[in-house]
Amino acid sequence: MSTANDHVHVVATLQAHPDHVAELAALLGELARTSRAQPGNLRFDVHQQSSNPHQLITIEHWDGLASVDAHMTSPHVGVVLGKLAPLLAVPPQIVRYSQIA
Secondary structure (H helix, E strand, C coil): CCCHHHCEEEEEEEEECHHHHHHHHHHHHHHHHHHHCCCCEEEEEEEECCCCCCEEEEEEEECCHHHHHHHHCCHHHHHHHHHHHHHECCCCEEEEEECCC
16 A cells, blocks of 8 residues: 555656647647556646646656556557657656655
C-alpha cells in the first residue's frame, strides 16, 4: 500500500507549433483519458497556459515510481510520443517530483 510520501507527480511542459495547438490538445486529452484508467494513476490533468495558449502542461499524480515507469512504457504512451515531434516547437520537458509533505 502506498503512502503520500511514495506518491510521484509528473509535470510535462509542451510548446506547440502555433498551427498545431488544437491537435496537441486533442492528443493530450486522449492521453489523459487512457492514463486515468491505468493502475496507480491518481490524477492526470491537461492545462493550457492563459497568457501563452501554445504552451500546454500535463500534471500527473501516481501512487509510486513503479506506476510511473509502467505508464511510460505502456503502448498508448508510445503512440503519443511517436506523434509529438511534428506538433512541438521545442522538445518536451518532463520532470518527476516526489511528494515530501
